[in-house]
Amino acid sequence: MPLRHVPRLLPLLLGLLLVVAMPLQAQQPTAVIAAEVRLAPWSDPLASLGTLRADESVTLSATVTDVVRELNFRDGDSVEAGQLLVRLADDEAQADLRAAQALREERRNAVNRLSQLQERNLAPRGDLEDAQARLRQVEAEIQALEARLADYRIHAPFDGRVGFRNVSVGTLVTPGAELVTLDKLDVMKLDFTLPERALGEITPGLALRATSAAYPDTAFQGEIDTIGTRVDPVSRSITVRAQIDNPDGQLRPGMLMNVAVEREARQAMVIPESALIPQGRRQFVLTLEPSDEHRVTRREITIGARRQGEVEVLDGLDAGQLVVAHGTERVRDGQPTRLLGILDESTSVPELLRQDRDDAGANG
The missing domain is CATH 1.10.287 (Helix Hairpins)
Structure with missing residues (x-):
């Protein structure tokens, strides 16, 4: 190297020497949000597909031959039992x-x-x-x-909602001619099948949830009303009928429903699903040690069933332990952490992050 370049490189070389000579600074703890391993009631639902039927349904038709003289309803009207719907001449x-x-x-x-x-x-x-x-x-x-x-006078046999009328005033009708449909929709019947092996786990009155593609964010609550008396010898399944309240009239006969029957609950250890760190077929979590700067320990666990936002832990954790629920991608095994808060029913991740920002602003 030419000597003329030495003065220019001296400041850089001195800076490198200072960096090497300085002691390593302690790592700043990483902020995380934890959740407590808790014991909670857990029920593995029985899943099925079902079809809705009206609580009562009838197609009103003529029994005589004559001309329609009067129609006292419009398509989709709600009618009361005994109300005159059609009068023939x-x-x-x-x-x-x-x-x-x-x-x-x-x-x-x-x-x-x-x-x-x-x-x-x-x-x-x-x-x-x-x-x-x-x-x-x-x-x-x-x-x-x-x-x-x-x-010659056709009345509503029960309270309900009429469908489309298929005739007009002046139409000549004959016996059996369909005039209008009538459905009772305030309560719906839901028919679905379950495997034969589930017979010992279901009873009338057992609660269930049903969802539809038409209302993906709404869960309709109901309960088992009747269990079929026969098992299908081909499919080895049994038909079950449930009742679902329909006060807003959202549900319609013929709709396909995803059914989840809630079985008898058991006590299980539960953690947020966000705490899981999958690695192939294995599952890990990061536990925190409160007595040691909330230092992280990577631990393999065995999980069971899942439900929305939560997972059952079968082995590897004890109730009351803390696991990292938010921030798992930023910490490593053995690192200390700064605990922002613990998730529970009264808190959420956005709230804890907002509180940390507010505290930092107030202290800054």
């Missing part, structure tokens, strides 16, 4: 009823006259009995006509 039936009523009056008068005559022994008793029989006959005919007239 009944002019001919009404005329037959009036004729029968007039004949009844005539025969009633005849019976009254014969009764008076028979009391004075001026008429044979047989004539009076024949007249009374003819009166009973016409009264029976009137009852039949009144029942026939009821077929």
Whole structure:
């Protein structure tokens, strides 16, 4: 190296020597958020797919041949039990009823006259009995006509919501012609199947949750109402029927539902799922030692079932230990840490981070 460059390199060389000669500075503790290994009720749900049905459902149809005279609903209306929905033209039936009523009056008068005559022994008793029989006959005919007239008026058999009407005023309908559907939707029936081996774990009244692709963020609560009496010999499954309240009318018959039946709960050790450090098929966590600057120790654990945001720990941890739930990617085994807080039902990661920033600003 030419000597003329030596003066220029001297400051750099002196700086390097100073860096080497200085003692190593202690590492600044890394800020982490912890969670406590806690004992909590845990239930492994039985999962299935189910189909919704209305609590009550009927297709209203005509039983006589005639023209639609009146429609007292619109598509999708909520109706009450007994409400008149459809009236067919009944002019001919009404005329037959009036004729029968007039004949009844005539025969009633005849019976009254014969009764008076028979009391004075001026008429044979047989004539009076024949007249009374003819009166009973016409009264029976009137009852039949009144029942026939009821077929011209179609009422709602229960409270519910009508679907699309398939006819208009003036349409000629025949027996069996579908007029409108009616569904009771305040409570829904959910039919699904479970494996035969689950028979010993389910009972009527057992709680369940159901979700739908239409409402992915809403869990509908219900309970098992009836368990089928037969096991399918092919699929080895049993049909179960549950009831789900539907006060807002969100659910519809025919919807596909994801069902999770809550089995009897057990006590389990639980940690946040965010504390897991997966490595192949193995799972690790970082535990904290409060008596030693919250120093980190990497530990392998055995996990069980999972649920939203939480995981069951089968082995490797004890209840009450602290594990790193936020910041696992920034610390290594053996490092000290600065604990920002412990997650629980009353705290969250954003709140703890915000509090740390506020404290740092106040101290700065």
